[in-house]
Amino acid sequence: MAVSTATQASSDTKPAPPREWRRFKFPESLYRWGGVLLALVFVSYSIIYLNIPLDRFFNMFGRVGQLVADRYYPPEIDYVLEPDYLASVFDTIQMSYLGALFGMLMAVPLGWFGSYNMTPSRRFVYPVARLVTMSARAVHETIWAILFVTILGFGMMAGVLALTMFCIGFAGKLFAEEIEAIDMGPVEALRATGASELNVMAYAVFPQVRVAFTGIGIYTWDVAFRAATVVGFFGAGGMGWYLKRNILQIETYRVSAILVSIIVLVLIAEGISAWARARVAKAK
Amino acid sequence: MATAQATADQVERIIAARSKTKIVRLLIFVVVLALVFLSVKTTIVDDTDWARIGSVWNVLESIGQFIGINWSLVPNLWQPALETIMVATLGTLLGVVVCIPAIWFGALNITPFAPITYPIARLMMTLSRSIHEIVWALFFVAAVGLGALAGVLAIAVRSVGFIAKMTAEAIEDLDPRPVEAIRAVGGSEFQVFIYAILPQVLPVMVGVIVFEWEINIRRSSILGLVGAGGLGLVFFRQLNTFNYPGVTTVILAILVLILFGEMVSYYVRKAII
Amino acid sequence: MSILSVRDLRVRYSASGPEILKGVSFEVGADDFFAIIGPSGAGKSTLIRCINRLVEPRSGEIVLYGTDVLALNSRQLRKLRRGIGMIFQEFNLVNRMSVMDNVLSGRLGYVGNMVGLFRLFSKEDISRALSVLDRVGLSDHVDKRADELSGGQRQRVGIARALMQDPKLLLLDEPTSSLDPKISREVMALIMEIAKEYKVPVLCNIHDVQLAMEFCNKIIGLQDGIKMFDGPTSKMNTKKLDEIYAMEVL
Ligand SMILES: Nc1ncnc2c1ncn2[C@@H]1O[C@H](COP(=O)(O)OP(=O)(O)OP(=O)(O)O)[C@@H](O)[C@H]1O
Ligand SMILES: [Mg+2]
Numbered sequence: 001m002a003v004s005t006a007t008q009a010s011s012d013t014k015p016a017p018p019r020e021w022r023r024f025k026f027p028e029s030l031y032r033w034g035g036v037l038l039a040l041v042f043v044s045y046s047i048i049y050l051n052i053p054l055d056r057f058f059n060m061f062g063r064v065g066q067l068v069a070d071r072y073y074p075p076e077i078d079y080v081l082e083p084d085y086l087a088s089v090f091d092t093i094q095m096s097y098l099g100a101l102f103g104m105l106m107a108v109p110l111g112w113f114g115s116y117n118m119t120p121s122r123r124f125v126y127p128v129a130r131l132v133t134m135s136a137r138a139v140h141e142t143i144w145a146i147l148f149v150t151i152l153g154f155g156m157m158a159g160v161l162a163l164t165m166f167c168i169g170f171a172g173k174l175f176a177e178e179i180e181a182i183d184m185g186p187v188e189a190l191r192a193t194g195a196s197e198l199n200v201m202a203y204a205v206f207p208q209v210r211v212a213f214t215g216i217g218i219y220t221w222d223v224a225f226r227a228a229t230v231v232g233f234f235g236a237g238g239m240g241w242y243l244k245r246n247i248l249q250i251e252t253y254r255v256s257a258i259l260v261s262i263i264v265l266v267l268i269a270e271g272i273s274a275w276a277r278a279r280v281a282k283a284k
Numbered sequence: 285m286a287t288a289q290a291t292a293d294q295v296e297r298i299i300a301a302r303s304k305t306k307i308v309r310l311l312i313f314v315v316v317l318a319l320v321f322l323s324v325k326t327t328i329v330d331d332t333d334w335a336r337i338g339s340v341w342n343v344l345e346s347i348g349q350f351i352g353i354n355w356s357l358v359p360n361l362w363q364p365a366l367e368t369i370m371v372a373t374l375g376t377l378l379g380v381v382v383c384i385p386a387i388w389f390g391a392l393n394i395t396p397f398a399p400i401t402y403p404i405a406r407l408m409m410t411l412s413r414s415i416h417e418i419v420w421a422l423f424f425v426a427a428v429g430l431g432a433l434a435g436v437l438a439i440a441v442r443s444v445g446f447i448a449k450m451t452a453e454a455i456e457d458l459d460p461r462p463v464e465a466i467r468a469v470g471g472s473e474f475q476v477f478i479y480a481i482l483p484q485v486l487p488v489m490v491g492v493i494v495f496e497w498e499i500n501i502r503r504s505s506i507l508g509l510v511g512a513g514g515l516g517l518v519f520f521r522q523l524n525t526f527n528y529p530g531v532t533t534v535i536l537a538i539l540v541l542i543l544f545g546e547m548v549s550y551y552v553r554k555a556i557i
Numbered sequence: 558m559s560i561l562s563v564r565d566l567r568v569r570y571s572a573s574g575p576e577i578l579k580g581v582s583f584e585v586g587a588d589d590f591f592a593i594i595g596p597s598g599a600g601k602s603t604l605i606r607c608i609n610r611l612v613e614p615r616s617g618e619i620v621l622y623g624t625d626v627l628a629l630n631s632r633q634l635r636k637l638r639r640g641i642g643m644i645f646q647e648f649n650l651v652n653r654m655s656v657m658d659n660v661l662s663g664r665l666g667y668v669g670n671m672v673g674l675f676r677l678f679s680k681e682d683i684s685r686a687l688s689v690l691d692r693v694g695l696s697d698h699v700d701k702r703a704d705e706l707s708g709g710q711r712q713r714v715g716i717a718r719a720l721m722q723d724p725k726l727l728l729l730d731e732p733t734s735s736l737d738p739k740i741s742r743e744v745m746a747l748i749m750e751i752a753k754e755y756k757v758p759v760l761c762n763i764h765d766v767q768l769a770m771e772f773c774n775k776i777i778g779l780q781d782g783i784k785m786f787d788g789p790t791s792k793m794n795t796k797k798l799d800e801i802y803a804m805e806v807l
Contacts, residue, residue, distance in 0.1 A: 043377060046370035050432035050513075057433060064427045091331075094323040101320065138542040139535060140506040142418060146523065147531075151346045153336040156327040185649035189715075192609055193722055194639030194666025199673035203662045207653040230418040234509075237331060247422065259419060266414040295684045298657070298699075302676065 075257035092238035096225040103167020111175025137169025145231040156237030182208045222273035352529035368514035372500040375439025386448035391455035413445030435512030454488040501545040559584040566617035579782040592769035595779035601762040639666025642719030646731040648711040652704035663721030709740035729761040
């Protein structure tokens with residue numbers, strides 16, 4: 001019924017302009033295809049600009065196999081079972097968890113201050129907290145490692161600090177996002193009882209994010225461990241140092257053994273982290 | 285009276301239970317703290333050359349060296365910055381190409397032969413995500429020599445895991461109703477793919493790719509450290525010539541680059557939603 | 558005698574946005590059970606939330622027990638809020654916490670930061686929580702988690718939390734809208750009894766006119782930010798209701 005009256009009404013007034021529909025809409029489609037074209041030009045130009053030897057690229061697969069077979073196989077497994085190397089593995093593990101721990105201790109307040117809904121001041125505290133987390137994240141962990149090595153000299157302190165910065169950036173962002181996703185109902189209810197902001201955090205926010213924070217914490221450690229395997233490359237302690245030494249000495253069989261050991265350790269760490277996160281998620 | 289007594293008992297019981305959990309927590313806390321102290325001692329305290337560091341004043345002094353911007357370096361940064369972006373872009377795109385089999389094998393609802401192909405895909409994803417980009421770059425530098433190609437390959441391989449994992453999950457979560465609808469109007473399997481599957485998966489995939497691209501700028505900015513060109517190489521040169529304000533300048537340049545990447549990624553993701 | 562008087566209250570959520578409350582005034586007496594009715598979007602929630610300044614009015618005056626609410630600084634505001642119990646439509650409990658802790662959190666305005674942080678509530682607070690839980694009929698659920706309860710039970714926890722505050726005024730924002738009709742009636746009856754027992758005046762947003770007429774002694778009718786009716790329930794009739802809900806009828 002409604003339909004017929006509607007058509008009647010429109011025919012009463014004046015004939016509807018003939019409607020047209022085209023897939024190509026003048027400015028929008030132009031922008032879109034222009035964008036795609038621009039991207040294609042950029043890509044081809046990049047290949048030329050970077051002087052990428054395409055022939056080498058297409059022959060690469062055979063060459064990589066050849067290379068691995070000739071020079072990296074078999075890995076000298078005995079080398080990675082020597083006590084010195086195992087000690088460095090232990091150091092790496094300690095560095096990763098210390099870095100994750102210190103980083104998260106800093107990331108929790110940064111996450112609070114940098115979450116738009118709970119920050120104490122949207123005008124001042126929020127942008128500062130965001131800037132700190134963003135810079136910590138934007139600078140790559142190896143650059144942090146190099147900087148700390150330059151300032152503090154070789155050793156694990158530089159490594160732990162580099163990993164701390166890395167974890168601040170990594171966890172701080174995730175924590176803030178998690179806090180931004182909470183249900184604000186309990187927050188409001190507790191504010192209405194006259195609770196202080198610290199207690200509102202403890203009672204209304206923390207219980208909601210606890211599980212997620214634990215999961216993020218474990219994940220942060222897992223990612224920090226991957227980073228910890230390489231900070232030693234720049235002198236910041238751990239097994240990366242052995243990697244560098246053997247690359248410089250062209251001890252390729254040892255290099256491949258170290259790479260294998262890194263892969264195995266990272267897989268173990270990832271397994272532990274996945275298992276722990278699943279358990280935490282189930283415990284809720 | 286009896287009920288008052290009962291209530292008092294209950295209060296006692298609750299308080300006792302609460303203080304008990306508190307004691308357990310405190311114990312755990314103390315143990316963890318002791319472990320942390322031990323690690324701090326063995327890693328930081330024992331492994332540091334305190335004489336080299338000197339006093340707090342010396343540390344502040346060496347941090348102070350980094351303050352300042354080396355303006356004369358700035359014109360020389362354009363080219364490496366462009367290279368960094370190019371390596372990130374090419375690496376991401378190559379990563380997408382390498383991804384396709386991993387996605388196909390890695391989504392449980394379309395994988396051709398689950399017992400074999402699914403584990404292969406999972407292995408690809410895990411290897412890619414587990415190994416640090418520096419290690420990948422070292423490997424490819426050994427394989428194809430110094431230069432941008434090693435960087436592109438390292439970035440590509442490193443990107444596969446995340447893109448493939450997210451896209452495969454999107455395919456697994458596909459809404460089956462549009463598929464049915466296209467089948468119901470008599471569409472062929474190919475049309476089902478074009479009209480029902482692709483429109484659901486493509487936005488997710490593009491979003492993930494752009495996100496990964498943004499991360500890859502950060503990665504490619506340091507691959508120069510192991511001989512793959514870009515800003516990392518400039519960084520290394522400044523450091524080796526003890527030009528510390530130059531180091532700061534390069535870091536700031538990287539920050540700007542990453543900010544640019546975040547902005548592009550923000551707009552592209554907004555455009556596709 | 559009036560304990561709460563609101564005069565010419567005006568609210569905008571943003572400087573350029575529409576005026577949500579356009580000069581509302583009313584008085585609440587010591588033993589009033591006020592219902593605020595009106596169509597969706599009329600500004601009922603906004604009005605209730607102005608009383609404890611969860612929403613900041615642009616202008617107007619709110620005087621509660623002789624205190625000028627809008628003149629308080631943040632410290633004084635916290636002290637005021639702890640004396641105003643609030644009950645929400647969605648209960649607003651912390652789902653991952655036990656019923657006991659949810660109820661105890663009503664005391665947070667009275668305890669110091671550290672006491673709250675480490676949950677060191679006193680014996681009196683705990684026995685008070687037990688008796689309040691007893692009063693709302695939840696003594697068997699003390700140690701359960703809030704999300705294990707049914708809707709009606711959750712709202713009872715919400716009531717218990719408000720009672721822990723030793724409230725001098727209760728603000729209810731659609732306390733029964735998430736509950737089925739039978740449970741709604743039970744919860745309203747409980748609130749009414751409690752209000753009488755503790756001698757607290759109540760200000761209650763409510764969608765269901767039937768319930769309002771049944772339990773409240775006074776009614777405010779709001780429409781589009783303007784007060785259309787204010788008086789005892791007995792003066793309310795269908796004609797006036799039609800006026801208030803005019804927008805919805807059309
Ligand atoms: N936080 C806010 N920011 C901006 N506008 C808001 C906000 N909260 C409410 N409004 C607007 O204020 C008006 C009144 O909202 P209010 O929630 O007070 O209505 P209500 O009478 O409680 O409606 P309901 O019966 O649906 O709960 C609505 O138009 C709403 O869009
Ligand atoms: Mg409302």
